Amino acid sequence: MSIGVGIIGAGIMGADHARIIAGQVAGAHLVAVCDADMGRAEAAARESGARRVIADPMALIADPEIGAVLIASPDATHADYAIACIKAAKPVLCEKPLAPTAAEGLRVIEAELTAGRRFVQLGFMRRFDPGYTETRALIDSRRFGAALAVHCVHRNLSAPPHFNEAAAIVNSCVHEVDISRFLLSAELVSVQVFRARRSSLAHFHDPLLAVFETSDGQLVDVELFLNAQYGYEVRGEVVCETGTIAFGPALSTEIRHAGVTATGIAADWRPRFAAAYRIQNQAWIDSIRSGKPAGASAWDGFIATTVTDAGVKSLGSGASERITREKKPSLY
Amino acid sequence: MSIGVGIIGAGIMGADHARIIAGQVAGAHLVAVCDADMGRAEAAARESGARRVIADPMALIADPEIGAVLIASPDATHADYAIACIKAAKPVLCEKPLAPTAAEGLRVIEAELTAGRRFVQLGFMRRFDPGYTETRALIDSRRFGAALAVHCVHRNLSAPPHFNEAAAIVNSCVHEVDISRFLLSAELVSVQVFRARRSSLAHFHDPLLAVFETSDGQLVDVELFLNAQYGYEVRGEVVCETGTIAFGPALSTEIRHAGVTATGIAADWRPRFAAAYRIQNQAWIDSIRSGKPAGASAWDGFIATTVTDAGVKSLGSGASERITREKKPSLY
């Protein structure tokens, strides 16, 4: 009855997922870990207690002991592995983004349409963060009237060396793209990206300010600052007609020392979204057992790529760019 | 490999434990639920997906499919069931208190000493609350020098009809008793209970203020207010030589509406300590598998009862009461 899970990718994300699946989720067990770097795969397997290490991702997908696959490999490989899982009729939890571009993402949609069934849950874990779910519930309650605008802040300690402005949109801002759609139950129709003064500590133009408009006329502005130096911080505020809802990291322990009252800020996303990842992975396992999809679909992942495509275009043009509207297949 | 768990008691706590064991913990599955009220047992089993309902707690303890027992029945029954589990050599997670009085709690200690092994983890779940564990780590780091005093607040929306002043000490303050010992790594040596002005909304003298002294000279004061009307709130502050550490509920979503900026307060302990219960129950399952005890022991539960005994005595005398010092057996 317990579902056997295989994980492709044993980097930071993959190793974390291995730990969660093996040690914090009911109804599943970790069968195998796979990584191009066998040493890394073995380390993740050892730490989490996975039974096996498998060298070939396609072999992992085909393995009969493995009933569900979690994809945490490099972005460019997500679509291929997801498609292989769909063909093997195995449920997938795929880390975001679905693909670096909309064109590539579309292939996954086509595979699901061909299969006539949804297999992919996309790892937009924020949809499971207690702060975001509470915020969405408050918006949906219309207790404060309609939502009119959203302010978002997305800051990282520092960006990896291979990052650039486009990656800031495709890899980081994609979270705000999805969560805006989730919170507002609306589509994003245009985007304009502004450049703030460039930080002398960044190796590309950072920070950026992206301004989105939704199909319901709402504005969503996002500060993207990937070299903020002080820590990882994701928060925001939804402005409604009669009140606002501010979401952010859960704060508890407060220190008074050396002339300040202080609360800690995480160094990366793991403490900030630890609950979100755990709840997401449990929801994925539960959804496999119940047959009822949970979280973001491949379609949500695809739509996010159409938005980030437009964002990258605006980086070049400096102007507002319309976002291609796609017709949602009835499967989703 | 997965550990079969049986739960005795299907009241609020028992039903919550059933949900956690069945749906949020890795490495275990819920076999059966037991309650004097069969309808309540059946409801908890149905909701959590437990396979069976068992009428007799002793039958549950004896059941060969059940490898570990969670006791969430009325306080007065804890010791007897725990002793039965010890005799059956089955690991136990026993809700606090170990027993209403030290004399009764001592019987559990004797049973473990006879068995020559520890079987009981006591459900002082706060030891697993992220805020408390962070606070203890900060104290132990001595980053702010030695801990000198602790201020605690323990408020409930309203007390159940059968509660009285003594129950406020035995049932509620027992949490602060244990967590003070946990945070300070010290024993409590005296207690004096003061009565504040009595709330006209309480059916007994409420609130109380208890002042404890520790074996290291620290003071711990605890406001106990079981009819605080506004919600459930547990928080505090540890005063150290060069700084203080305030622990409390994790806050995130903030509402601005109708002339106030507001954050929600839970109505009872479940949202406040949801993480603590989940982590505690996972730690219990993990400890059974690893053979390494986790959390509070039966001895910790027994010591807590010696403290609350003295607290109840102070309620009567109005004076400071010494707490009996017990010699810790080498088993603990």
Next chain:
Amino acid sequence: MSIGVGIIGAGIMGADHARIIAGQVAGAHLVAVCDADMGRAEAAARESGARRVIADPMALIADPEIGAVLIASPDATHADYAIACIKAAKPVLCEKPLAPTAAEGLRVIEAELTAGRRFVQLGFMRRFDPGYTETRALIDSRRFGAALAVHCVHRNLSAPPHFNEAAAIVNSCVHEVDISRFLLSAELVSVQVFRARRSSLAHFHDPLLAVFETSDGQLVDVELFLNAQYGYEVRGEVVCETGTIAFGPALSTEIRHAGVTATGIAADWRPRFAAAYRIQNQAWIDSIRSGKPAGASAWDGFIATTVTDAGVKSLGSGASERITREKKPSLY
């Protein structure tokens, strides 16, 4: 030695200024109040203890007992009265804006240039708010590196009936225009105004989002929401290279009641900026005595109007508008 002050305008602002000058400022006394509505002037005089009521603003300016004039009359009259004071060689504290348009504001500059001396302090009181002055000191310290971007929120309970989108820029956003220049020691070079989803409770398109660029490449975004319903709130965050500085209302009393922890939000700007107005008015009196100008000058007021002119233009065009750069005369 004490400076005799006359106040033109006895509306909400004028009456407040009368109270401050008469009862909270050292080195000055209130001589007379003037208003088109004599009843209103008499009420303000009575409440503050002013000796006289004067019907004609020009008579007030000419009055030999009056050594300094505070202008709190309707916006369109500010420039004329300020020019009359300059001609009479009397120091002026003029409520913002200097004038509704840059063209009108320029006349005041010309009067001061002709006089060869500065007489006007412009009532951008935020420059005296302790939160803003602390923020500017932190920016100037470069403790967190260079300032890169500023996020501002400017919300009112509800806008007066005569307000519209343009007034939101000219009358409200003008505060953020001045304070951005003050905080960043930079000029604003472009502005683009976006419309959020329109609140159904507003009688014009509200809220707006204005995005400014500075001469140093910084971005300043301002949410203007004049019908926010829940209260008056002005706050923001300066994003620097290694840290951020959030400024906002001073919070102290915190209520726990009915399921929430809450801090109060003012209904209008008076409690929020009470300290700023008092400190500003004291600084004005002190500057008259010392001969050293304080706060914003007529030039600052004029520049603010060039920015709001461009903001109003962007409201019409929907595009980014360049802001006319003016050459600062050596007088300022």
Next chain:
Amino acid sequence: MSIGVGIIGAGIMGADHARIIAGQVAGAHLVAVCDADMGRAEAAARESGARRVIADPMALIADPEIGAVLIASPDATHADYAIACIKAAKPVLCEKPLAPTAAEGLRVIEAELTAGRRFVQLGFMRRFDPGYTETRALIDSRRFGAALAVHCVHRNLSAPPHFNEAAAIVNSCVHEVDISRFLLSAELVSVQVFRARRSSLAHFHDPLLAVFETSDGQLVDVELFLNAQYGYEVRGEVVCETGTIAFGPALSTEIRHAGVTATGIAADWRPRFAAAYRIQNQAWIDSIRSGKPAGASAWDGFIATTVTDAGVKSLGSGASERITREKKPSLY
């Protein structure tokens, strides 16, 4: 019409009062400063712009240009100077405490009774702190039912070398004594002082915990920690039947840097109570003009000394000490 003020004492408090009277208060001017240390008196006079320095306090009190006297000299001299002012029929603002003991304080009461008029306002400035006045208004509104208990924290960076446990009660805790009476409109009837673990950084037993009972059955507990090292912090919480009111320093600017979100803590009482002192001194001047007493009376100062006398006694006995009840003369 402007009231001429003379200040006795040019230490930290006296110099601050000189600055406030000369530069922040309407309706008064600073005539002279007096101090045993003439250099210190001259410095305070120069900085504040006082016209004269007077060597002899009695000469200052007698000076015809001086209509009101502010006493900020050492504690032991307060009563004598206050009595001299009463005899000279001059209004006094006297720094707390009225006297180091109740016996000495009683002499001031007798002088006012003999004069048949109140001349003394006691410098319990917290009664003018916006946080405390808001808290008292909320208590009096009975919006949250009756007040049942108060928790107070009183922390200093470090105590002066001449301080000891008794001084912590007489000099520091006296503020909580007065403010409890002010907030609760009740008398304190008993006090018991506990010693926490002694800080290794303190030259006397510090911190202490004082527990007071009021005539209405309320409890007031006060943590006194005069060597808290991290800063000056005064805050507390009033527990009412259906809600609580927490008062504390006004917070605004918030820094995010180096892994923490931080708000500053003052190094001493001056920033924390700057508004309180200014408002107090203005209220004193206004009360002289209106003839209506403001703030704490000599009686309030005397009662506070009866309470601190009992507190010092409890330091010695370790037990609860009753506080002498004094019959209030009709003058107060």
